[in-house]
Amino acid sequence: MSLIKNKWLTFGLAIVLCLMAVAGCTNNGSQPPSETPDTTTPDTTAPDSTVDAPLEPTPIQMMVMTLQDPPSMSNEYYTELQKMTNTKLDIIWVPDADYNTRFDLVMASGDIPEVVVQGDYQRPTLVQGINNGAFWDLTEFLGDFSKYPNLKNNSTPGSWKYATYNGKVMGIPRSRGFIDLGIFMRKDWLEELNIPVPKTVDEFTDALRKIVAAKPGVIGTLDQPITNGDSMWASFGVFEPTYNSEGGMIRDFLTPQYEELVEWFKMIYAEGLMPQEFTALNTPARLDLLQTGRAAAYQQSSYRTIGSTAILKKTDPKGELMVIPPLVGPKGHIGATLDAGTRGAFYISSKVPKEKVPDILAYFEKTISEEVTYLSYHGKEGVHHTLVDGEPVLNDLGKEQIQVTALNPVAPAFSKWAKVHAPSGTKEQNKAKEIEMAPFEEHGKVSPFRWVVSNTWNDTWPEYDATFQSNVVKTVIGQMSMEDLKKYLEGLRNDPKLKQAFKEYAEDYKARN
DSSP states (O other), X not given: OOSGGGOOOOOOHHXXXXXXXXXXXXXXXXXXXXXXXXXXXXOOSOOOOOOOOOSSOEEEEEEEEESSSOOOTTSHHHHHXXXXXXXXXXXXXXXXXXHHHHHHHHXXXXXXXXXXXXXXXXXXXXXHHXXXXXXOOOHHHHTTSTTOHHHHHSSOTTGGXXXXXXXXXXXXXXXXXXXXXXXXXXXXXXXXXXXXXXXXXXXXXXXXXXXXXXXXTOXXXXXXTTTBOHHHHHHTTTTSOOBOTTSOBOOXXXXXXXXXXXXXXXXXXXXXXXOTTGGGOOHHHXXXXXXXXXXXXXXXXXXXXXXXXXXXXXXXXXXXEEEOOOOBOTTSXXXXXXXXXXXXXXXXXXXXXXXXXXXXXHHHHHHXXXXXXXXXXXXXXXXXXXXXXXXXXXXXXXXXXXXXXXXXXXXXXXXXXXXXXXXXXXXXXHHHHHHHHHHHHHHOEEOGGGTOOOXXXXXXXXXXXXXXXXXXXXXXXXXXXXXXXXXXXXXXXXXXXXXHHXXXXXXXXXXXX
């Protein structure tokens, strides 16, 4: 969870002109339905039906992120996707690590592609764009959803409220699953050193101490208090809605619970259980440390244990990763956090002609069908996978083309185990993953700060963000005392502008529930 993600960027004329030059090189009613969660396991057999489509393919330009080299739109997967949806997709691929910067630049220039993705419902540039009319209000187009039954019935339960701003439906949610993150740990090392699988924060800390002592050069945990570690945040109760005396909902990382979390990180840093230069490591670097046997623990999407274990075995044939149970914190909070069940939403530029908006909505209506969702997760039978005991098993082409990036241009149907099942996993492996992650479903909660919005916060927090992050880091590494950090955070909690933001958070939270 990134705190940096809320930073407001101010762009001058020179930046806008620069973006316009770059952009020239690219290829240029009613409330949302109420939903009841579908807790059934999705059918993984290939559907036989096909999606009806008009005669002429609909051209759609969109900007989305990619976690791999930009794929060819003429490869087997995208050829089939465009055939099933009867579209001609013109996709501007942006590296995932650079996407938010590019998004901000695009919003500043006003040169917005027909469809853009934004994974953060609160992002200031997005919210300002919505307020300034940069995107179509989809409320009347969707109406009672009678023309879009798949969008109504197959979206993640409750997700339309996330893409609703001031009562207006502004985006199409990108459905995934609720169950996602967990702390990976070296199962083989726990067994080798006779360490019980930790169930509490104290037991986890003790396990890290024993592993680091027995494995010279190994890092304990790769998580840290600023940009990663939702599970540990939950263990310390950081995600529990916390209100001040005026009824305002205090931002999660300004709560007293967060102070306790920082104190824990300060302790393990002093003991050498986390990287000394933890702020310099990005996600790929952390994942590499785990997958090459140089770290004991790291939070990731649970489906990655299978693939990461396969990579780990190239370095250590005995290596095996597991997701440990949600850790019980010092005050009884259970470290299980649920995802919002989406990866943000798609937004349609208001520059798109009104008559084309239904055509774009029709595309997403098709992508959220069972047929196209199956394609996006498993590819085409006989091309990307074969069925083994009724389960799709990817071949080499499938492993190359059916990755996370394949989901980015589509709004797939909600699937309970979407972030738990590994595309490369066997039926037995994925069934074991369901059992492993069941406690997260039972105890997990969605942090409201994944979707509540405060305009005052977006306008104000950038003034404080750099100092806040610096003070947290200085506290962890021992350059600032916990007492001084607590005084600093107490001052922020009583800042008049931030108190106004807390009030707006509370109002927005109440309005959407």
